[in-house]
Amino acid sequence: MHRTGAAVSGFSPGDRVGVAWLRYTCGHCRYCLRGRENLCLIRDTPGGTTTAGTPNSSPCLQSSHFLSRSYDDVELAPLLCAGIIGFRALERAAVPEGGRLGIYGFGGSAHIAAQVAMYRGVSVHVMTRSADARALAEELGAESVQGSADKPPVPLDAAIVFAPVGDLIPTALEALDRGGILSLAGIHMTDVPPLNYQRHLFYEREIRSVTANTRDDARTFMRFAGEHRIQVSTMRYRLSDADRALTDLADDRVRGAAVLVPDRKFGATIAR
Ligand SMILES: [Zn+2]
Numbered sequence: 001m002h003r004t005g006a007a008v009s010g011f012s013p014g015d016r017v018g019v020a021w022l023r024y025t026c027g028h029c030r031y032c033l034r035g036r037e038n039l040c041l042i043r044d045t046p047g048g049t050t051t052a053g054t055p056n057s058s059p060c061l062q063s064s065h066f067l068s069r070s071y072d073d074v075e076l077a078p079l080l081c082a083g084i085i086g087f088r089a090l091e092r093a094a095v096p097e098g099g100r101l102g103i104y105g106f107g108g109s110a111h112i113a114a115q116v117a118m119y120r121g122v123s124v125h126v127m128t129r130s131a132d133a134r135a136l137a138e139e140l141g142a143e144s145v146q147g148s149a150d151k152p153p154v155p156l157d158a159a160i161v162f163a164p165v166g167d168l169i170p171t172a173l174e175a176l177d178r179g180g181i182l183s184l185a186g187i188h189m190t191d192v193p194p195l196n197y198q199r200h201l202f203y204e205r206e207i208r209s210v211t212a213n214t215r216d217d218a219r220t221f222m223r224f225a226g227e228h229r230i231q232v233s234t235m236r237y238r239l240s241d242a243d244r245a246l247t248d249l250a251d252d253r254v255r256g257a258a259v260l261v262p263d264r265k266f267g268a269t270i271a272r
Helices: 073-093 108-119 131-140 168-175 197-201 215-227 239-250
Strands: 017-019 061-063 100-104 123-127 144-146 156-161 176-184 206-209 234-238 257-261
Touching: 017 073, 073 108, 073 156, 073 176, 073 215, 073 234, 073 257, 100 108, 100 168, 108 123, 108 131, 108 215, 108 257, 123 131, 131 144, 156 168, 168 176, 168 197, 234 239, 239 257
Parallel strands: 100 123, 100 156, 123 144, 156 176, 176 206, 234 257
Antiparallel strands: 017 061
16 A cells, blocks of 8 residues: 655655665755765765764655656666766766767766757767767767777867776866866776876866765756656666676676666566
């Protein structure tokens, strides 16, 4: 039987809801008070980074109210995780309207962020090693597509590195125009090689890292996804095949996002 608790508002029994990656923040540390709850000292995320004390703010449930029925559950899963973080990486890159954005690595997160950028009139240049990912970037309307460390055909106003490869950082910085911003979307990154001040940073080029997201990012992005049809490229795996999904990701065999589906639901129709 479906019920909502007494303190719940905005949801009705039977609604489809999603839980984004950032579930709780404390609401009173110096970061939360500055509107930077993604840096909260006691935030709680699935898979657990840091937890301490009793988180007291409400979990970030997203109501299907924001979402077009044109997304099924398997498409919504990457929107709630890869989609939101890619959206924050795009916001951190602060690409100007009508600007030129470079994207390094083109997986689950990047292919969604690229579409948001294109809806905003940004021209997107994709650098990636996988032939499948290059084909997907072309299908989605990228202005240019090339190998992972190739030079884009134009100087970039902003770039996002999605691949966890530190060697790409000087490459991406060199591709930036004066005043360009480089946003680093990953949680992990191999070591960054030494940078040359003149070649990589002078003329006010900037590097920004990205850590999780705020609930406001989640709401803004999910609303955007409800108003614009985003093509979500997914490969489905049974939950019991999670190891295979990870191996496929590592070997560039996943086009878009890998989504784990509970075994008992795998053969069933996916809900909209
Ligand atoms: Zn906090």
